[in-house]
Amino acid sequence: MAKDGTNRGGARVGAGRKPKALADKLAEGKTGKVLDLPTPTSIEGREMPPVKDYLKAKQKNGKDLEASEIFEDTWKWLMERGCENLVNTQLIEQYAMSVSRWIQCEECISEYGFLARHPTTGNAIASPYVSMSRDYMKQSSQLWFQIFQVVKENNATTYQGNTPQDDVMERLLRSRKGMN
Template sequence: MPTKSNNTGGRGGRRPGAGRKKTAVKEKYENGNPGGRKLEVLDIPDTEGEDMPEPHEFLSARQHDGSTLEAADIYRETWEWLDKLGVAKAVSPQLLERYAMCSARWIQCEEMTTKLGYLSKHPTTGKPIPSPFINIGINYMNQANRLWDEIFQIVKENCSTEYGGANPQDDVMERLLRARKGM
């Protein structure tokens, strides 16, 4: 019987997104700071006139079908929302780009599923199989949701008041619904 080794080949350790989420500073304050540690509130100075970091060109690349990828628009909308809340500098542009790309790819997969249908033909047997765009879309949707959770956790941890308004994640769903209507 093989012995356990410390070399796990990248399979061990903490998984990203696993475990209990951090409690927001506002919640800790309202609950009387149960841990007793000093509450650290980021003092994010007003950054009026601060320019949005330009999204990389691949976020608006021309696609195979001639359309333009919508990731740059999602990036801009999300950054503007974060800037309005005053936490844009707390979220890395790379995290925003990954979120925007996954959201745009998810929308593309949903558009292809709508256009081509839910079934496809197996390449060797010719029998009907589920469209590959369904599983690809599910993977992109899950990645986008995980990335959004990271972004929203940063917002939650850095805002001294609770946020309850509309957010860019709602806009992504609206964009998908508009695409399905052909608008």
């Protein structure tokens, strides 16, 4: 405790060695944390939750927001790995919205360029879409790492292959060509 009475210091959040994935523990011959779950009487498939209206909203420029498609793709990807119950739906919605906003900013950069005019002086300045795009990309990457961490820690086999995060650039390139 500091002299002023506040509780400061100590370990920082996220500091230290990261936990190993379940697949890595099993490969080393160690046992992972196994939960004793009750045996279900009947196994039922779980439907994807309905996509919220704000993920399907029309944009000011008249284009559709692609967040609903990203949400569905991510949900299906999680369902294939049996992790749809482990990831909060709001986290998937935030990820989908962030990626769709990043795509929207990239489309504006392609349309308007990297430079803009200052509103009062009229001088050339960096386009605000560039910094917004960077912020949305950073946010979507952080959200994806949270989602993927859940999958990584809860799968007994190492995942190899495409993820919805890998398809983001392809989605951006398709939207530029108008192939959506």
